Structure formats: structure tokens, C-alpha cells
Amino acid sequence: xxxLKKFLFRGSASATLPDDVRASxxxxxxxxxxxxxxxxxxxxxxxxxxxxxxxxPDSDQLLGIAASSVWKGAIQxxxxxxxxxxxxxxxxxxxxxxxxxxxxxxxxxxxxTYHIPYxxxxxxxxxxxxLGIDFQPQWVDLAWLLPSMFEDKGDTVMPLDxxxxxxxxxxxxxxxxxxxxxxxxxxxFQMLTVRxxxxxxxxxxxxxxxxxxxxxxxxxx
Amino acid sequence: MTTQQQTGQxxxxxxxxxxxxxxxxxxxxGRSRMAGNTQAFLRNHAPFNKMQPDALQRFAEKAQxxxxxxxxxxxxxxxxxxxxxxxxxxxxxxxxxxxEVTVTEYSILSLSAGESFPIxxxxxxxxxxxxxxxxxxxxxxxxxxxxxxxxxxxxxxxxLFCTRYIASLLDQSRRQLQLQFSQRASEQQTLNSPLxxxxxxxxxxxxxxxxxxxxxxxxxxxxVGSLVVAGEDRKPVGVFTRTDLLDRVVLAELPLxxxxxxxxxxxPFMIEEHATAYDAMFAMATHGIRHVLVTDAENKLTGxxxxxDLFSLQRVGLRQIRQSIDGxxxxxxxxxxxxxxxQLSFNMLAQGVGAExxxxxxSALNDALTRRVIQLNLENHNFDGIExxxxxxxxxxxxxxxxxxxxxxxIVFAPPAGASVDELKKRFLAYALDVNKDLDRCGFPLCxxxxxxxxxxxxxxxxxxKDQFATWIRxxxxxxxxxxxxxxxxxxxxGKSELADAMRRHLLAQTASNPMFLRxxxxxxxxxxxxxxxxxxxxxxxxxxxxGKIDLKKYGSRIFVDVARIYAMASGVHNTNxxxxxxxAAQRLSIRADEINAVLEGLNFIxxxxxxxxxxxxxxxxxxxxxxxxxxxxxLDRRILKESFRQxxxxxxxxxxxxxxx
Numbered sequence: 001x002x003x004l005k006k007f008l009f010r011g012s013a014s015a016t017l018p019d020d021v022r023a024s025x026x027x028x029x030x031x032x033x034x035x036x037x038x039x040x041x042x043x044x045x046x047x048x049x050x051x052x053x054x055x056x057p058d059s060d061q062l063l064g065i066a067a068s069s070v071w072k073g074a075i076q077x078x079x080x081x082x083x084x085x086x087x088x089x090x091x092x093x094x095x096x097x098x099x100x101x102x103x104x105x106x107x108x109x110x111x112x113t114y115h116i117p118y119x120x121x122x123x124x125x126x127x128x129x130x131l132g133i134d135f136q137p138q139w140v141d142l143a144w145l146l147p148s149m150f151e152d153k154g155d156t157v158m159p160l161d162x163x164x165x166x167x168x169x170x171x172x173x174x175x176x177x178x179x180x181x182x183x184x185x186x187x188x189f190q191m192l193t194v195r196x197x198x199x200x201x202x203x204x205x206x207x208x209x210x211x212x213x214x215x216x217x218x219x220x221x
Numbered sequence: 222m223t224t225q226q227q228t229g230q231x232x233x234x235x236x237x238x239x240x241x242x243x244x245x246x247x248x249x250x251g252r253s254r255m256a257g258n259t260q261a262f263l264r265n266h267a268p269f270n271k272m273q274p275d276a277l278q279r280f281a282e283k284a285q286x287x288x289x290x291x292x293x294x295x296x297x298x299x300x301x302x303x304x305x306x307x308x309x310x311x312x313x314x315x316x317x318x319x320x321e322v323t324v325t326e327y328s329i330l331s332l333s334a335g336e337s338f339p340i341x342x343x344x345x346x347x348x349x350x351x352x353x354x355x356x357x358x359x360x361x362x363x364x365x366x367x368x369x370x371x372x373x374x375x376x377x378x379x380x381l382f383c384t385r386y387i388a389s390l391l392d393q394s395r396r397q398l399q400l401q402f403s404q405r406a407s408e409q410q411t412l413n414s415p416l417x418x419x420x421x422x423x424x425x426x427x428x429x430x431x432x433x434x435x436x437x438x439x440x441x442x443x444x445v446g447s448l449v450v451a452g453e454d455r456k457p458v459g460v461f462t463r464t465d466l467l468d469r470v471v472l473a474e475l476p477l478x479x480x481x482x483x484x485x486x487x488x489p490f491m492i493e494e495h496a497t498a499y500d501a502m503f504a505m506a507t508h509g510i511r512h513v514l515v516t517d518a519e520n521k522l523t524g525x526x527x528x529x530d531l532f533s534l535q536r537v538g539l540r541q542i543r544q545s546i547d548g549x550x551x552x553x554x555x556x557x558x559x560x561x562x563x564q565l566s567f568n569m570l571a572q573g574v575g576a577e578x579x580x581x582x583x584s585a586l587n588d589a590l591t592r593r594v595i596q597l598n599l600e601n602h603n604f605d606g607i608e609x610x611x612x613x614x615x616x617x618x619x620x621x622x623x624x625x626x627x628x629x630x631x632i633v634f635a636p637p638a639g640a641s642v643d644e645l646k647k648r649f650l651a652y653a654l655d656v657n658k659d660l661d662r663c664g665f666p667l668c669x670x671x672x673x674x675x676x677x678x679x680x681x682x683x684x685x686x687k688d689q690f691a692t693w694i695r696x697x698x699x700x701x702x703x704x705x706x707x708x709x710x711x712x713x714x715x716g717k718s719e720l721a722d723a724m725r726r727h728l729l730a731q732t733a734s735n736p737m738f739l740r741x742x743x744x745x746x747x748x749x750x751x752x753x754x755x756x757x758x759x760x761x762x763x764x765x766x767x768x769g770k771i772d773l774k775k776y777g778s779r780i781f782v783d784v785a786r787i788y789a790m791a792s793g794v795h796n797t798n799x800x801x802x803x804x805x806a807a808q809r810l811s812i813r814a815d816e817i818n819a820v821l822e823g824l825n826f827i828x829x830x831x832x833x834x835x836x837x838x839x840x841x842x843x844x845x846x847x848x849x850x851x852x853x854x855x856x857l858d859r860r861i862l863k864e865s866f867r868q869x870x871x872x873x874x875x876x877x878x879x880x881x882x883x
Contacts, residue, residue: 024240068255074285074363077259080251081244094243101244167358170311172261179254183286187360190288 017131021096024104025131033108036138036205040193043204044071044079045140046105047112047186050119051086051178057121061085065102065123066178068186069109070193075186081105082179099130110138110204112189114160116215138208142188144215145207149195163188256281259362262310266335268382276376284362286310289355296339297352303342305363309334312359316351318855331356340383341860343369350855416501416515417494420526424514426451429458429482433470436461436481449514450485455521457514459485491516494523499578501526506585509543546589552659555593559663562586570832577800577825579832584620587665588613588714594659595715602652607645609634610716611656614672618710619782620798623831627666628657629707631679633686633720642682649680672707679708683720687727694731697741705742709786710797725795732790739791743880746783747873751866752776758863759851767848773834774847777827780869781820784876799824812875823868826861830854 017025034044048067054060063086069079083098113119116139127135146163147155153166160181164171169184176184193207201210259281263269269277285305289295295314296303307314309332316330316338330351332338342349343366364372373380426449427436440448447462461481469475469484491514492501501513505528515524542565545558566583595611615629616622632649636642653674661667674680681689690708693701709728713721732738752760752771761769763776771777785799788806796802800821807817834849851859876882 018239020239066251066254068251074287075255076285077252077255077282079248080255081247082251082254083247084250097240097243098247100240101247104240104244105248168311170262177254179251180258183255183258187286187288190286190360191290191358194288194290194293 017096018093021093021100021131024100025133028100028103028108031108033138036110036208037203039202040197040204040207041073044069044107044109045112045189045204046070046107046109047075047182047189048106048119048123049113049178049182049185050122051084052118052122055118057118057125060122062122062126064178066182067102067105068179068182070112070186070189073190075183075190080179096130099126103127103133106137108137110140110208112140112142112185114141114185115143116141138204140189140204140207140211141215142185142192145192145211146188148210148214149192149199160185167191252282259284259286262362266308268378272376272378276372276379279368279375280364280372280379283368284308284364287361287363289314289359289361291355291357291359293355295353295355295359295361296349297354298348298350301348302346302366303339303349304366306337306340306343306366306369307353308337308362308364310360310362312355312361313357314338314359314361315354315356317354318351318857344373344383347852350857416492416496416498416513416524416526419498419501420515420524420530422524424449424522424525426455426457426522427461427481428452429480429485431481432478433475433481433484434477437466437477447512448481448485449489449522449525450481451522456519457489457491457516457522458482459487460489460512460514461485462512489514491520492526493518498526498531502531503578503582503585505531506543506582506589509547542586543589546586546593549593549597551597552594552662555590555597555659555663559590562590563664577821577828580621580623580828581798584617584622587617587622587626590663591660591665592715594656594663598652598655598659601655602648604634604648604652607634607637607640608717608720609649610713610718610720611674612711612721613714614711615707616710617714618712618797620712621778621782621828623828623835628660628668629672630657630674630714631672631681631708631711632674633681633683633713633724635683635717635720646677646680646682650675650677653680683723686724690724690728691731694728694735694738697738699745702742702745706745706783706786709790710782712797729790729793729795733793739787740880740882742783742787742790743876744882746780746787747877747882749776749780750873751780751869753863753866753870758859759866761851764848769852770848770850772847773827773831773849777847777866777869778824778831780873781824781827784872787876787880820868820872823865826865830858830862 036043046067046069048065050062050066051064052060052062064084065081066083067081069076071079081102083102085095085098120135120137120139124135127133142163143157143160146153147157150166154162161171164184167188169187171184172180196202196207196210201207256278260277263272263277263281269280272280289312291312294300295307296305311334314332314336316332332353338353339349339351342351346366373383425439425443425445427439429450429452431439431450436448440446447460449457450459450461451457459482461484465484465486470477470479473484475484490504490508490510490512492504494515494517501515504513505511511528513526514522515526517523542558542561545554545561549555549558562583565586566579570579591611591613610633612618612631612633613629614631616626617629630653632653634645634649636645657667657673657675667673672679693705693708697705711721711724712718752763754760759771761771764770764772781803782799785802785806788794788810789796789802792806792809794802794805794809796805803817803821803824806812807814830849831847834847851862854862
């Protein structure tokens with residue numbers, strides 16, 4: 001793990017990147033994000049969860065990313081992504097490629113997760129330090145959105161396990177891996193979009209606004 | 222260039238495509254992780270737990286996860302060709318037959334975790350005939366139709382499961398059909414439910430010795446129009462109604478101190494509590510009564526069922542129809558009654574009365590109607606002192622009338638000694654013509670084949686009929702065989718039924734001594750085969766003028782009816798009704814009960830489809846036909862229809878063996 005830390009969080013970034021990574025990053029930078037004003041059904045959301053060595057994005061390590069898209073109402077097995085950094089034995093450019101691959105996979109789609117400061121924090125630091133990228137995607141934070149969409153089921157920010165329980169989802173026994181967690185988040189997100197439509201929150205843009213508003217309101221009031 | 226440099230260049234070349242490749246492999250990693258997640262679910266549910274690992278993997282890698290909030294529609298007839306095979310991960314889904322084919326909302330299936338749908342539709346690549354709705358928040362795995370079909374061919378376990386599923390659905394649906402067809406949509410009470418749960422549980426009773434005054438006071442206090450008179454042992458001895466009060470007390474000037482037993486109607490109609498509401502209804506129709514007393518096994522009173530209890534929701538009551546038929550003074554009044562019979566039959570169909578009962582019921586009321594027409598015309602024709610009977614043939618003779626039945630009738634008479642047969646026959650023909658015309662006006666169209674009593678051919682003396690039967694039996698030409706299928710299903714509708722009995726005895730004796738005849742009948746009956754396709758489910762191009770349709774009479778019920786007739790004649794069964802014929806003949810011929818029951822279910826289902834079709838397709842005033850398009854049936858009905866045709870083929874095969882027909 002020590003070696004890994006070295007690779008993931010080295011000092012300088014873009015100058016030493018392999019050519020293919022640089023090229024891919026250019027492609028990514030130049031790519032246009034899909035419009036956010038489409039209906040949920042037509043919007044490709046990417047649900048993402050991470051594995052880390054601890055809970056502090058500034059000091060702990062990012063060990064893996066698991067993501068899946070929710071598109072046309074369905075979680076699509078053909079559109080999922082899983083990377084495990086913990087098995088790497090020191091090939092730094094591999095990590096760069098894998099992080100770049102995630103950017104290409106996500107394709108500037110709105111990202112859905114549970115608790116942005118945690119997930120977003122780790123991702124931002126990794127992208128900054130490895131690829132020199134300021135990673136600022138459009139976030140939808142379930143941790144804040146759920147209590148505002150499902151007031152009847154819980155009115156404050158709560159641990160994910162609480163929501164899994166109130167929705168009666170089968171989380172299996174024992175430790176969940178990151179992909180299982182992502183798929184649970186994706187299911188919860190599917191339920192949330194139905195609820196959102198019921199509240200006239202019909203597009204990704206509106207959902208992102210609602211997510212920001214709910215976290216702002218709850219933090220400040 | 223050094224080796225090291227070379228290696229470096231190669232490496233760079235590899236690296237140039239590397240991000241794309243890495244993305245591919247990480248996507249693959251995601252897919253297999255998700256598939257592993259899905260497999261954990263699949264492994265807990267049949268048939269997936271029995272599938273080979275590679276098939277399971279394929280399913281899991283292609284299965285998308287979808288969410289349906291409670292109350293939302295998943296897939297239905299309007300969603301077009303089914304695009305996915307659904308497997309419920311959690312929640313509950315209700316399958317409801319939709320569309321025009323069903324009358325009631327029967328066959329509502331509830332599906333839960335581990336169950337899948339719509340197997341038939343996705344297999345056939347057509348729209349679902351059922352409407353699937355999430356009744357709870359539901360997660361499903363959805364497998365795209367192409368992947369489903371690929372799995373069907375590559376996984377024998379999955380294939381077997383789908384085949385069996387459809388078969389079990391059939392079995393399940395049979396039971397459901399029985400249950401639900403006998404169930405009112407709006408309430409739990411069914412015409413097949415025992416009388417024990419229907420009507421008044423604590424009828425007002427008085428003892429036979431009760432003075433009229435006390436009895437009347439009891440009635441007044443309880444606000445009822447009738448009393449049951451029962452002894453201390455609770456065994457009913459009579460009923461006392463308002464009608465009795467008028468006729469037997471007031472008009473008869475009976476003192477109010479008289480015991481009620483002297484004014485009551487004795488020997489009330491009683492029916493055991495395990496009998497069904499249908500039985501009670503049938504008794505009311507047959508006997509023209511309004512109340513039926515319900516008793517336990519020891520004949521002790523446990524309740525009263527009134528016509529109102531059975532038909533509280535209906536516009537037209539059974540007894541009103543019976544009354545209006547019996548009291549009709551002219552054909553115009555009977556026309557209204559005939560319309561009411563139709564309406565009531567439709568209501569019963571909608572309420573879920575089975576085909577066997579419904580056809581009998583229609584026949585019973587049509588009988589009453591026909592008898593009244595016969596009676597009314599007797600006012601203009603006098604046959605006093607002459608033994609004669611009005612005969613019903615064909616479906617009417619078999620008690621199997623559907624909504625559209627034309628007339629098939631005849632007359633048998635026994636001329637008194639010394640009378641002129643010709644002169645008598647002329648009188649009967651004139652009379653029959655009047656009856657035939659009146660029946661036509663009441664909605665029984667004239668027979669296109671002129672099988673009517675007004676046709677001199679079918680207005681015969683007893684000896685004439687016997688000769689006719691004997692001729693057909695001795696020389697089984699095609700014409701004779703065709704006639705046999707109509708005329709040998711006869712019963713007396715009015716008049717001296719002994720004449721019909723004599724005809725029957727003669728017929729059975731003749732067939733018994735002419736084995737060639739039954740063999741010829743068997744050969745004839747095997748001419749038409751059930752429309753089962755080798756590749757497709759059904760052959761729908763058998764009727765030249767009606768592509769895409771199946772004649773349910775010609776290729777369905779008639780097969781059963783023909784076989785029933787032959788076995789009945791072979792085993793000396795006197796009944797004409799096909800179901801009774803098959804049941805009784807099966808006993809005599811030692812055919813296993815479950816085997817014959819399956820056959821009868823097949824016949825009943827086809828009859829039910831015919832009735833439904835005539836009801837739904839028939840426009841007021843027109844004749845419904847028997848042509849159905851199997852593609853318009855829902856999946857359940859299609860499967861059962863197929864099974865019913867298989868039953869038809871089964872009894873045909875048996876007939877073939879029994880009569881050595883090649």
C-alpha cells in the first residue's frame with residue numbers, strides 16, 4: 001500500500017503523462033457533455049462509489065472506483081466500470097490510464113453518489129494529482145436528496161444503510177464490495193427519480209439544482 | 222537503435238491505444254462484477270439455480286435492472302411487441318388479462334420475487350396479452366428479447382423451465398378459470414359457491430300448529446313476506462306466503478284461529494346446503510318458484526335463498542322471465558321474453574357460469590319458450606285424442622344451445638286406429654308451420670337445411686321414424702351419416718315423451734345389431750381433425766372464406782359431440798347431452814375418470830369460448846358465428862385452447878383404435 005500511495009499522489013502531473021493518456025485527456029476535454037435538460041429517462045446518469053483506505057480525502061488513499069450508468073430507466077450491465085488500484089504493483093502509468101478511462105467512461109455525464117465530500121473529494125484529489133485535472137462534474141448527492149424527496153422515510157442526512165433498510169433492499173450479508181454498493185445506490189436512484197418526477201423535477205438540471213439546494217438548506221438552516 | 226530504445230518505441234505504440242483498451246477492460250470488469258451481483262440472486266431461484274454456469278453468466282451479463290413504483294404499468298397489450306423478459310427481484314406484480322376477449326376480470330395472477338413474465342409473449346415475439354402492473358415498489362431484471370431467445374436455444378434447463386412454466390400456467394389457469402369464471406368480479410359470492418353462505422341464515426319459522434293470526438303477526442313484525450313452517454325438529458313442512466294469505470285465507474274465509482299448516486303450501490322445495498347457488502337458480506327456473514329452502518344433511522332448515530339473493534344485481538330476474546314466458550298470451554310477449562333470456566344468459570356468462578351449466582340453462586329457458594309457442598299455437602290447432610310429441614334435434618336435442626341456435630325440430634305422432642295418416646299429417650304440418658314461424662320471430666331462425674317439423678320429411682309417425690332410423694343405420698351412406706348426427710340427438714320437448722322413448726329404444730337396438738353403422742359413423746367423425754399445427758399452434762387456414770380464423774364448432778366442439786354420440790350409442794346410453802354421454806359411456810367402457818375429465822374440460826372450454834365469442838361479437842339482432850381468430854386470444858386462453866384441441870385429438874385417436882378406422 002505504501003507504493004500505491006506514492007503512485008497515486010505524486011507531486012507533479014501532466015508533464016510526465018504518457019502520450020496516449022495525454023491524447024485521451026484532450027479528447028475528453030474537447031468532448032461535449034450531454035444536455036442536462038432532457039428527461040431522466042433519456043439522461044445517462046453515472047452512479048459512482050469508491051473504495052478508500054480511510055475517510056479523509058486529503059490524507060487517505062483511493063483504492064477503487066465502481067460505477068454503473070442508469071439510462072432509459074435501467075441499470076445497464078453493458079455500461080459499468082470497475083477499477084481496483086489496490087492490486088497494482090507500481091506501474092504508475094497504469095493508474096493514469098485507468099483514471100483517464102474512468103473519465104472517458106463517465107463522459108461528462110452527471111454523477112450520482114452518496115455524500116459528495118467523500119467520493120468527490122477522493123476523486124478530485126486523484127485527478128488533480130495524477131492527471132492535473134480539476135475534476136468538477138455535475139453531482140447529484142443522494143445523501144442530501146433522499147431526505148428531501150422521501151420526507152416520509154427520514155428527514156435528515158443518514159447513513160446509507162438506513163436508506164437501504166427503509167427501502168427494503170437486499171444488501172446481502174457481510175461486507176459489500178464497491179460494485180454491490182454502486183448497484184444499491186443505482187437502485188435507490190431509480191426510486192428517487194420516480195419520486196422526483198412526482199415533484200415536477202423532470203430533468204437532470206433540475207435534479208442537480210435540487211441536490212445543491214437541499215444540501216445548502218440543510219447545512220445552513 | 223538499441224534494444225532498449227526499440228522496446229521503448231514498441232511500448233509507446235502499445236500505449237497509444239492503451240487508454241481505450243483499459244477502458245474496455247475496466248468496463249468488462251464492471252460488467253462481470255454486476256453479473257456476479259445478479260448471479261447471487263439468480264442462484265437462489267429456479268430455474269436459474271439449475272442452469273449451467275455459462276448460461277447463467279450470459280443471463281447475468283445481459284440483465285438490466287429496472288424499477289417500477291407501486292401502481293405503474295410494466296408491460297401490457299398496448300406496449301407493442303414485448304422487448305424484455307422480466308424477472309422479479311423484489312416487490313409484487315399483478316398480471317391481469319386485458320383486452321376484449323374476457324368478460325370478467327378473471328385470471329388475476331400475483332407474481333413475486335423469482336417469478337418471471339411474460340414468457341409466452343416474449344417467446345412468440347408478440348405483444349403481451351396480459352397487463353402487468355407493479356402492485357408494490359418492484360425491481361425487475363429485464364433481459365432483452367434477443368438475449369432471451371438465445372438463452373432459450375442454448376440452455377436446455379431454461380428451455381425446459383419456460384415450457385413447463387407454460388404448462389403449469391395451464392394447469393393453474395384451469396383451476397383459476399373454474400374459480401374465477403364462477404366468481405363475480407365485484408363480490409366473493411359465486412354461482413358455484415355452496416348455498417350455505419348465501420341468503421338468509423335465520424329464516425322466520427313457525428310451527429305447524431301456530432294459529433294464522435300469530436303467524437301473520439310474526440310476519441308483520443319481522444317485515445317479511447313469507448314464513449317457513451317447520452316442526453320442532455326444524456324440518457320444514459311448508460311455506461306460507463302473502464299469495465297463500467290471499468288465496469287460502471282471505472278468499473277462502475278461513476278463520477284466523479286455524480293452524481297455519483292448513484293454509485300453507487306444503488312440500489316446499491328444499492335443497493341441500495352443499496348444493497350450489499347455480500342449483501338453486503336452476504331449480505327456480507325449472508319449477509317457477511321464488512324461494513328455495515336450504516337444509517342440512519338431515520333435512521333440517523338452515524336457511525332460505527330467494528331469487529333476489531341470487532340476482533339482486535340483475536335487471537332481469539329469472540322468475541320474471543319464467544313468468545313472462547308462462548303467462549305470455551302472444552308471440553309479441555314471447556319476443557320480449559326471448560330477449561330477456563338472451564340478456565340473462567349474457568349476465569350469467571359475465572358472472573362466470575361455466576359452459577356446461579350455461580348451455581343447459583339456455584336450453585332450459587329456450588325449452589320453456591318453445592313449449593309456450595307450441596301451446597299458444599295449439600289454440601288454433603286441435604289434436605285431442607292423438608298421441609304426438611314435438612321433438613328437438615341437434616344442439617337443442619343435446620341441451621347444448623349457445624346464443625345462436627337455429628331451429629332443428631320435428632314431430633312424431635301415433636295415428637289412432639282407423640285414422641287417415643295423410644290427413645293427420647297435413648294438420649300437423651300446418652300446425653308446425655305456424656310454430657316454426659313463431660319460433661323464428663322469437664329469435665330461433667328457421668333452419669337453413671329445413672330440418673323443421675313443417676317439412677313433411679320430419680313430421681312422421683312413430684313407425685315412420687323407426688323406418689327412417691333403420692334405413693339410415695342399415696345403409697350408412699354419407700347422407701344418412703350426416704342425418705344421424707342431427708336426428709339421433711333428439712328429445713321430446715312437448716307432448717307424449719313415451720313416443721321419443723320408443724324411438725330411442727328402437728335406435729339403440731338397431732345400432733347394437735349393426736356394428737358396421739357405428740364404424741361408418743366413427744370413420745365419418747374422424748374426417749375433421751382438430752386444427753393443431755405442427756409448427757404453429759393452430760391451423761387457421763382451414764376455412765376458405767375466413768383466413769386466420771378457426772371454426773370452433775366445426776373443428777372444435779363437433780369433434781367431441783360426434784365421438785360422444787358414437788360411444789353413447791355403442792354403450793346404450795340414453796342421454797343426448799354430450800357431457801353426460803361421455804361421462805356415462807366412460808363408466809361403461811371403463812375409461813379412467815381423470816382421462817375423461819380432461820376431455821370434458823376441453824369441450825367445456827371450447828363451448829365457453831364459443832359463448833363468449835357469440836356474446837362479444839354478436840351484434841344485437843344478428844347471428845353470432847363460431848369463427849375466432851386465435852391471435853386475439855390472450856396467452857392463457859390460447860394455451861388452454863391448444864390443450865383442448867389436444868384432448869379432441871386424444872378422443873379421436875381412441876375412437877380410431879376402438880373402431881379400427883385407418
